[in-house]
Amino acid sequence: MGILQFFSQNILQKPAFFVGLIVLIGYILLKKKPQDVFAGFIKATVGYMILDVGSGGLVTTFRPILAALNTKFHIGAAVIDPYFGLTAANEKIAEEWPSFVGAAATALLVGFFFNILLVALRKITKVRTLFITGHIMVQQAATIALILLVTIPAFKDLGSGLGSILIGLLCGTYWAVSSNMTVEPTQRLTGGGGFAIGHQQQFAIWFVDKIAPKLGKKEENLDDLKLPGFLNIFHDTVVASATLMLFFFGAILLVLGPDIMSDPEVITSGTLFDPTKQNFYMYILQTAFTFSVYIFILMQGVRMFVAELTNAFQGISAKLLPGSFPAVDVAAAFGFGSAAAPLFGFATGLIGQLITIVLLIVFGSPVFIITGFVPVFFDNAAIAVYADKRGGWKAAVILSFISGVLQVALGAVAVSLLGLASYGGYHGNIDFEIPWVPFAYIFQYGGYIGLALVFIFLLAIPQIQFAKAKDKEAYYAGQLQPED
Template sequence: MEILMKIWEYFATNILQQPAFMIGLIVVIGYVLLRKPWYDVLAGAIKAIVGYFILAVGSNGLVTNFRPVLSGLKDRFNLDAMVIDPYFGQNAVTAGVEEVFGKGFGQAMILLLIAFIVNILLVRFSKYTKMRALFTTGHVQVQQAAIAYWLIMFACPFLLKSDIEMIIVMALVLGLYWAVGANLTIKPCQEVTDGAGFCLAHQQMFGVALNYWLAEKLFGKKKNGKEVKKIDDIELPGFMSIFNENMVCTSILMLIFFGTILVVLGRDYLTENGFLQEGASMVFYVIQTCLYFAVYLAILQLGVRTFVTELTASFQGIADRLLPGSIPGVDCAVIFGFGSANAVPLGFLAGFAGQIIAIVALIVLKSPVLVICGFVPVFFDNATIGIFANEKGGIKAALILPFISGLCQVFGSALIAGWVGMAAYGGYIGMWDWAVVWPVMTGVMKFLSYAGIVVVVIALAVIPQIQYRLDKEGYFKMTEDYEEYKEIKARQKSAAK
């Protein structure tokens, strides 16, 4: 048993928690199952791994580049508050779980393993479960396993008497959440990408599905029956036509919004905290910092194009041989290479505005839990939602829905983190699903005990069954043959007229 644990720990540390190598492994397995020659397998794995590294450079650059803005807002307004960010949330669990519950953090990694097996089994028996998505985003799984570990122990203290019972219940709930959540994003992703063959496996899966549906229902049709204009369909007059170019639009928007914040923070603050070198030009520091947003976004999109092709092509082997009809769930940043590029900065800024307003409201209302926005939730949640909202509801949806998302992230995180005790340890995950969906599930399990666990499990399991019954003819064709799926949709639309 000890040998097996060491093997698992090695695999979890070096592959499962390193999404680039996890993606590379999936590509290798897929191409081997497709009986590709060894040199094609090697080339595909290298391109997938390098592509993910490029994506990571872009993502990390975005986070690092805007650290002075977010830390400055905290320091300038003397806020002693909880940070909503996946890494702060994971650190809070690491710091406090043993003190609060008397359990070690190591069990969260065992939870991750068993929950991943649950996800695989649910997809393997998709004929019955109707779940078609494999969650492959390893670093996100680690973060979510940590937070779920805390939330479920808080909700179900009666499980603490038996480690085996506790881990099994946790793994069932978390594994179902991964499979069901990723499955919910299949239709939005396939429609936005025209059948690229992936879905999202991240922190806002339910949020994407709900906002995609809301965008269509609330904003998708004009009163005269015409389709709404998406961001890229809007022709701007005169000098404003420069905003049609994504790189220019992103750069100017960042200069206006974040440039203003940096100027307000001032040279003294930026110099004292090491963000601006002594004697350097403040003007060019602001310009460089804001323009780097466009640089890192371009790098991220290059990484997406590099590895998605290999992943989706190779995954066909896994789908054909091991997990019929399945597709991989990947990082939400992948969607930035599709849809409207300008929806990314607009969704981000709308969500940021929502978060700031919500934080001000917490301060005014003298909330016992104050929140500092982290870059990961405010950017990756809201930019992602902006892309999907724009696809179905145009520019109004791309601004309004991410704004509401920003409000939900702050209010929901403050509520759940204060209730379960994580706020005292300085962080909470803060992403859409964990600020909206998981507080509801935690409350159900807390107040209904064992019955609450049953309710949550059944509710999650029923969701894909409902999806299937709403579109029996096209449900599996959506992942197996997207061109045929589009023909089915066209026939259904013609028959409805």
């Protein structure tokens, strides 16, 4: 019991060391040199610690603005972005269910190995893909843990051990099934590239691949359109995130004004505006850019530990699952479509988001949504790439715009449902609007029966895909079917 208590307190409840341990074990199994195993452990652990620094910085920078908004307008605000969402989910879990602090890290491991099992049994499960995008798995495990804890009140009674296993099984099922849905669309896009997508848009990619041909002609694609050159600056993540943060938070701070931002009774944490030391407009610029700084720090930490985590995962998959499809970051697909598609999707998706934000304000929504860089770029860029391939620029315009609308509208619903308005963030990516917002309501009204129904629904998807395939061996090989 003493060993288990030590492991629980010092490893399971310390995600940085748990991720490091996963990498350590993975590299040992791969028979890496001792120095490489040690270096991998350090990089993974320190990388996660850097992520924590970035997350903490986002919280301390955003909390004063949340406090001011609540004081002046009695509304909550949330950034729809997986990094803000990760921070918000971890903070809420730590405050309300402290015994589940290490649940996401445990679920990450459980989910990954369950994904391996589903692929190993692919003759039964019909699953062909292994999700290996580690940083996405971290974000999603935390969000799914929060969804279950909020929507099924009895879930916490399971305890962190059994609860974490159940979270992991749900994560692993979603990772395996959703990435499996992208095999044919991605094979079609890449001309047989041999990989699938394991990111935040798998359900959306499947839907786009089916519906885009009905909305336009693939011959009329984005390569035939001319886009303004200034959009190229948004290729740079720092420039894009700083610009978006300045646009949104600059507008919010201007509305709030210097008086409330310098009131110590309202701004009890973070940076208080001091009119004797700084101009208010420079304070706005500094605050907006500070968000970009912490997002950059967070992403650097993610890159550090994910590089090691992904290597360990790929080694395991190569040894245990030859012939399976790796499900990788969606950015891998961008180079196979129109060069204009990513920026085109970003622009049209952003327009959809902005219009919906205005509508939320007009109709008096109690939640104010602030757009985040990752969903507005990666989701809508991916949708535009796949839509343009199947239905040309018309499909890309329509589907990217709809995605932007759904990200904001359903993001507001999720923030209200999960009680995240005071924590400042929600995941925001399109798959965490549909199907995960409907899933959350199924959990809320169905409890454990609803959870079972979601498992059944997910596991039925590859069975239906296989049943519809005319050539069964071609299905396993990821080859396009005659009707495709």
